[in-house]
Amino acid sequence: MTFALVDCNNFFVSCERVFNPKLEGKPVVVLSNNDGCVVARSNEAKALGVAMGVPLFKVEHLIERFNIQVLSSNYVLYASFSSRIATCLSRFCENIEIYSIDEAFLNFDTLKPEALIEHGIEMRNKIKQWTGIPVSIGFGPTKTLAKVANHIAKKYSHTGVTALISQEKREAVLKKFPVEEIWGIGRKLAPKLKQLGINTAYELSQYAPKLLRKTFGVVIEKMLYELQGVSCLPLEEVMPRKNIQSSRSFGRPVTELQELKEAISVYAATACEKLRGQKSLAQGLCIYLHTNHYKETIAQYVNQKMISFSQATNDTRVITSYAVEMMQEIYLSGYEYKKCGLILLDLIPDRLRQTDLFSQGLATHMPLVMNIMDEINKKYGRETLSLAVTGIRREWQMRAEKRSPRYTTRWDELAVATAD
DNA sequence: TCTGGGGTCCTAGGACCC
């Protein structure tokens, strides 16, 4: 087996730079929703000590002192770059797993090991040329080793491409690779492994598999084999979601039921659009709301409610009306709410649609109305059509004060070429 | 003042059954 992992460098920052070249060479960070945390950093910002995931207010001093450029996140723009990159990749390989917005695994079993690096460099150059986004590429006999290779490529390689195929090279690299940097070893597991004397990826790969499984479970056992070059994690090309969640923190504390109903309706519309996009139906729905648990001085309230539908659906109107009703049931007045959200549960393919015995006429029309709504929104921009219950003023909506224009998906926000 | 959002998989424990 030969896997490649293609990973975009500082993805969100790179997207911003494509349309705003003045950001090139400068320290730049991109913020999470609500402008809360740092979720992407340019190399320059990393070098200044801005940590991943840090709340903005904690690095305010660095931003001021070093004049770091700060941007709100623009997910519509990033998603559009992501799909362009996926299109490029499909020119090089038929078997692709889109792992996240900025990463993809590719299968290259048919390519000779000697040819990998050259092939990688060509892919990298083409992606840069066609989309403007720099990527790093790692090759390995397993997904975990491709991840390690990608890490090495990003950190040490001039070409941005690394292959870890031969036994000797793999061992040499793993002996210097800290155990906490392995894909799947997080903040809790790393100290436990170190207590057992496992400090490097190599030491993990040489541990007794059965003992490891007993202490940490099957996930870590698979990791051990993956590090040895035995593939346990297959390429998963199509991954329809099993649940779809939509939620946001509010831009300000929310106390009124009316606003919560608006918010949950907006999230329902987003989630249902995704649901139809992956051609699924939901069989259940969970909604939740809570106050700000970081604020110890205010009264706290957390609640959720879950239901199963009698008939699987992807109709925004049906799901919204359930969501609004459920919100009414779990809402209590007198609290300052920070966030609410909704999860569509137990998704199944929509070809399994069961028409209800008692509502045949209506049921057959429902998909059509939703399809038309999706088409219109796709053509004329998000929320050209929406349900009235989602509200107009939406004062509760999150902050995004420094967002760049949606250059690639809105006619009115296209980039403009000027002569200055 | 200011602390994201959306996922996956695994496991332990309870309820229930034979």
Add this chain to the structure above:
DNA sequence: TCTGGGGTCCTAGGACCC
């Protein structure tokens, strides 16, 4: 009174990822 053992299904919670 005996209070075993194995199986399934469900759920909540933990850990991790980007």
